[in-house]
Amino acid sequence: MKKYDVIVVGAGPAGSMASRxxxxxxxxxLLIERKRIPGMPKQCAEGINKKAFEFLDMQVKKNWISNEYDSILVGLIKGGKALFRTPRTKGYVLDRKVFDYDLAMEAKAEGSRLLLDTAVNKLSVGDDEVSVVTSKGQFSSTLLIAADGPQSHIARQLGLGRLNSYFAFQYELEGRPNLHSTLQVFLDSPSGLDGYCWIFPKKNSMNIGIGSTVLSGLKDRLDEFIKIMDLSSRKILELNTGLIPGRNKLKKAFYDRILVIGDAAGHTNPLTGGGIPVALYDGVLAGEIAVEAIKAGKVNSKFLHKYQRQWDRSPFGKAWEDGFRLKNDLTKQANTEILKSLFSKVGFETITGRKGAVKKLIEKGFTFRESRMLFRIVTGIFDKVIDYAM
Ligand SMILES: Cc1cc2nc3c(=O)[nH]c(=O)nc-3n(C[C@H](O)[C@H](O)[C@H](O)COP(=O)(O)OP(=O)(O)OC[C@H]3O[C@@H](n4cnc5c(N)ncnc54)[C@H](O)[C@@H]3O)c2cc1C
Structure with a gap:
C-alpha cells in the first residue's frame, strides 16, 4: 500500500485544481475519479463570469470556450424581464467536457497520479494516516481532500452534515436561442416560485434547465418551460441531471487530516447556483493549506480550521452569505406578489448600471416595496454576488 502526501477524491474543477x-x-x-473520463457526462449549464478567471489569475484556453455572453436577463417566465448589460455581466459558456478533462490532465502533467474509473468506497482516519478503499485497491496518505461533489460520501461518512440541494434537470438543445449573447435566468418555474429556470447559449446549441426543491414532475415542468419558450421542436442533444447545493453548506468543512471543498462543502452560490469559480478557488486554497499543514507536520483539525476561516473571509464566502440572504428574500411567500407586480411593471428593460435602475424606479411609478425589492436585486447582483457567483 503506497503512501502519498495527499489523496484527492474527485476530478471535478475543485479536485483537479487542488491536485495541480x-x-x-x-x-x-493521488487524484481518484470514478468517471472513466473527467467531465463526462456533463452536469452543468456551463456559465462562468470572466472576473472569476481574472481573480484566480487563470489563463483561459480557447478550447474551453463554447460561447461568450455580455449580458444577463433576469425575470419571470410569463412576466417582465430586465436585461443587465454592464462591465460585470460578461463571461463565457464553457465546454465543461473539455474544461474538466483539461484541468485533470494539467494536474497529471504537474506530477499527480490520476486514477480514473475508480470509486472511493470507504475511508478511515487513523493516528498516522488516512486510508481509502477503492474499487481498485487500498491507498493511504497523510492528508485527504474531499472534492467528491454534492453527494459527498466522505462528508457524510465523517458526520460533517448533509447538504440540502436543488434537483436539476437540463436539456442541451440543438441550435441557438433567440438571445445568443445573454444568459437568461428566470426566478420562477412553470409551477411557481418553487424553482428557477435558465437558458444559456452555446456556440450552436443551448443549455435549458430547471432547478427546484421539488423533485416530483421536474421533467414535466422543464418540458412545459420549453413549450412556453417555443423550443419544443428543437432536437435534444443531451439530457443532464444533477444536484445543485446552495440551500445550506457544511458547518464544518474540515476534520483531522481532511479538507472538504467545492460542491462537497456546499460552497455553490445560493442565488445563482454557480459553483465553478468557487470550486476552482477552493482547490487552490485547500491545496495551499494542505502544503503548509504537511510541511509543519500539523494535520489535525485544529490547524486545518484555518481553511474554513480563510474561506469565510474570502469574497466567495461573503458572496455565499449575501446570495443566501437575497435568495431567501426573493422566494419568501410574502414577497411573491411584490415580485410579480414589480416585473409586470418592468415589462422589458435594459439596465446598464445602477443609475439606469434608479431612473426606471421613477419612470415606472413603483411602490415603495417594489422599489426596495428592485434595489435589493440590483445591488445584490451588482455589488455583492455577481463576480464570485457565476
Ligand atoms: C444542471 C446543473 C447546472 C449547473 N450550472 C452551472 C453554471 O452554469 N455555472 C456554474 O458555475 N455552476 C453550475 N453548476 C454547478 C457546478 O456544476 C458545480 O458547482 C461544480 O461542478 C462543482 O465542482 P466540484 O469539483 O466541486 O464538483 P463536481 O464537478 O461535482 O466533481 C466531483 C467529482 O467527484 C467524483 N466523485 C464523486 N464521488 C466519488 C467517489 N466516491 N470516488 C471517486 N470520485 C468521486 C465525481 O464523479 C465528479 O467528477 C451546475 C450544476 C448543475 C447540476
Whole structure:
C-alpha cells in the first residue's frame, strides 16, 4: 500500500485544481475519479463570469470556450424581464467536457497520479494516516481532500452534515436561442416560485434547465418551460441531471487530516447556483493549506480550521452569505406578489448600471416595496454576488 502526501477524491474543477496546486509544490498526490473520463457526462449549464478567471489569475484556453455572453436577463417566465448589460455581466459558456478533462490532465502533467474509473468506497482516519478503499485497491496518505461533489460520501461518512440541494434537470438543445449573447435566468418555474429556470447559449446549441426543491414532475415542468419558450421542436442533444447545493453548506468543512471543498462543502452560490469559480478557488486554497499543514507536520483539525476561516473571509464566502440572504428574500411567500407586480411593471428593460435602475424606479411609478425589492436585486447582483457567483 503506497503512501502519498495527499489523496484527492474527485476530478471535478475543485479536485483537479487542488491536485495541480499540490503537485506543483512537489507533493506526492493521488487524484481518484470514478468517471472513466473527467467531465463526462456533463452536469452543468456551463456559465462562468470572466472576473472569476481574472481573480484566480487563470489563463483561459480557447478550447474551453463554447460561447461568450455580455449580458444577463433576469425575470419571470410569463412576466417582465430586465436585461443587465454592464462591465460585470460578461463571461463565457464553457465546454465543461473539455474544461474538466483539461484541468485533470494539467494536474497529471504537474506530477499527480490520476486514477480514473475508480470509486472511493470507504475511508478511515487513523493516528498516522488516512486510508481509502477503492474499487481498485487500498491507498493511504497523510492528508485527504474531499472534492467528491454534492453527494459527498466522505462528508457524510465523517458526520460533517448533509447538504440540502436543488434537483436539476437540463436539456442541451440543438441550435441557438433567440438571445445568443445573454444568459437568461428566470426566478420562477412553470409551477411557481418553487424553482428557477435558465437558458444559456452555446456556440450552436443551448443549455435549458430547471432547478427546484421539488423533485416530483421536474421533467414535466422543464418540458412545459420549453413549450412556453417555443423550443419544443428543437432536437435534444443531451439530457443532464444533477444536484445543485446552495440551500445550506457544511458547518464544518474540515476534520483531522481532511479538507472538504467545492460542491462537497456546499460552497455553490445560493442565488445563482454557480459553483465553478468557487470550486476552482477552493482547490487552490485547500491545496495551499494542505502544503503548509504537511510541511509543519500539523494535520489535525485544529490547524486545518484555518481553511474554513480563510474561506469565510474570502469574497466567495461573503458572496455565499449575501446570495443566501437575497435568495431567501426573493422566494419568501410574502414577497411573491411584490415580485410579480414589480416585473409586470418592468415589462422589458435594459439596465446598464445602477443609475439606469434608479431612473426606471421613477419612470415606472413603483411602490415603495417594489422599489426596495428592485434595489435589493440590483445591488445584490451588482455589488455583492455577481463576480464570485457565476
Ligand atoms: C444542471 C446543473 C447546472 C449547473 N450550472 C452551472 C453554471 O452554469 N455555472 C456554474 O458555475 N455552476 C453550475 N453548476 C454547478 C457546478 O456544476 C458545480 O458547482 C461544480 O461542478 C462543482 O465542482 P466540484 O469539483 O466541486 O464538483 P463536481 O464537478 O461535482 O466533481 C466531483 C467529482 O467527484 C467524483 N466523485 C464523486 N464521488 C466519488 C467517489 N466516491 N470516488 C471517486 N470520485 C468521486 C465525481 O464523479 C465528479 O467528477 C451546475 C450544476 C448543475 C447540476
Amino acid at each position: 496546486t499540490l503537485a506543483k509544490k512537489g507533493l506526492r498526490v
